[in-house]
Amino acid sequence: MDSGWDCTSSGYVTEWLPQFAPYDSDLVRELDVREGDVVLTTAGAEAIALARAVGDSGAVHAVDSRAVMCALCKERIASAGLAKRASVIDAARGPYDVVAFADADDLGASLRVARGVLAPNGKVGARAWGPDAETDPERTFARAIEEIAPRALAPRASRLDVSRAGLTTLFETAGLALVRHTLVSHAIVFPAAARFARSLLAARAYGPRLAAMGEEKVAAVLARFYERVGGEGAPITYAPTATIVVAGLPGAELELPHRPSVRIPAVRG
Numbered sequence: 001m002d003s004g005w006d007c008t009s010s011g012y013v014t015e016w017l018p019q020f021a022p023y024d025s026d027l028v029r030e031l032d033v034r035e036g037d038v039v040l041t042t043a044g045a046e047a048i049a050l051a052r053a054v055g056d057s058g059a060v061h062a063v064d065s066r067a068v069m070c071a072l073c074k075e076r077i078a079s080a081g082l083a084k085r086a087s088v089i090d091a092a093r094g095p096y097d098v099v100a101f102a103d104a105d106d107l108g109a110s111l112r113v114a115r116g117v118l119a120p121n122g123k124v125g126a127r128a129w130g131p132d133a134e135t136d137p138e139r140t141f142a143r144a145i146e147e148i149a150p151r152a153l154a155p156r157a158s159r160l161d162v163s164r165a166g167l168t169t170l171f172e173t174a175g176l177a178l179v180r181h182t183l184v185s186h187a188i189v190f191p192a193a194a195r196f197a198r199s200l201l202a203a204r205a206y207g208p209r210l211a212a213m214g215e216e217k218v219a220a221v222l223a224r225f226y227e228r229v230g231g232e233g234a235p236i237t238y239a240p241t242a243t244i245v246v247a248g249l250p251g252a253e254l255e256l257p258h259r260p261s262v263r264i265p266a267v268r269g
Contacts, residue, residue: 002108013072015190015199017045023127023209023242024049027102030182030244031125032173032257035056037097038118042110043073043088046102046127051077060086061093094118101126105116107160111174115249123254124176124247129240131144131183137229139238144224145210149217152210162243171247177264179254180246190236193229197222 025045033039034056041047043064049058060071070088077086094117104110107126114124132139145152161167164181171178190196201207201218210218226232248254251266 015195015202019188020045021049024102024113026184026242027100027125027127027244028053029257030180030246031098031123033098033100033257038095039094039098039100040094040096040114040165041100042102042104043069044102045076046100047073047086048076048080048082050098050100051080051082054085058085061089061096062086063089063092072197092117095122097122099124103128108170108174111171111176112219115175118249120249121252121254124171125244126167126247127242127244128160128162128167129242130160131241131243133241136240137196138200138240140228141197141206141221141225142234144221144228145206148220148224149210149213152213152217152221153205153206167243167245171245175249176247177250178245178247179262179264180244180258182244183241184244185239185241187237187239192232193226193234193236194222194232196236197225 027046033050034055034149035053036057037054038058039050039054039060041050041060041062043062047060047062054060062070062077064070064073073090077083077088092113093232094115096114097119099114099118099122101110101114101124102236104126107128111124111126118124120267161170164178167181168178190199201210210221222232226234229236246254246256250264253261253263255261
């Protein structure tokens with residue numbers, strides 16, 4: 001269970017985490033996390049939103065195999081004054097009322113962990129980015145790299161199918177049943193394209209390999225990107241789509257915010 005957050009640069013964290021806070025709130029709301037719930041999550045920013053929802057009578061356990069992510073999560077928890085509600089742990093113990101993933105590195109593997117520690121009527125929620133739009137400025141930046149310095153892009157993992165059918169299959173493979181699939185989006189705002197580009201150059205998916213190719217390549221990529229977005233000082237505003245799904249064990253009765261409850265059919269042997 002590893003978070004998909006990029007943790008290689010404090011600049012990336014500073015620029016992007018505040019922008020993604022509304023998406024964390026969406027995940028908490030869709031899961032109907034309540035006071036007193038015991039929650040398992042990855043060591044990302046979503047741990048803060050979950051800790052605020054469970055109250056002093058609840059608990060949030062965050063896990064990640066990377067020491068740097070665990071340290072960063074501990075710092076966020078402490079600075080938010082939530083150390084009594086949230087902690088970073090070595091391994092999931094269960095049972096958990098809620099298991100929540102935001103941008104998990106390997107969602108299939110994370111779901112298999114969730115299946116083993118979920119309470120009988122517990123809920124599993126996941127947020128994943130997409131469906132993507134070709135007009136998103138991040139995609140425009142990636143295209144500029146593809147055209148000028150394609151070897152600078154990190155190898156792409158296979159894309160997660162965020163359609164309802166695709167996620168239903170993924171959850172069923174882990175022994176879970178999908179009960180809700182919804183799309184959310186919020187405005188992401190950067191006052192200037194240069195600030196947006198610098199934040200992406202700090203990310204592991206773009207920066208290190210491109211920087212290793214020399215300043216001339218970096219300058220050429222930036223020039224191509226600025227040409228397509230209206231200039232270095234042009235503001236960047238877009239609303240990336242995220243998919244949020246909620247699932248449970250076959251036979252479970254789940255409480256959801258959109259209806260009183262939903263009973264998942266049991267598996268027939």
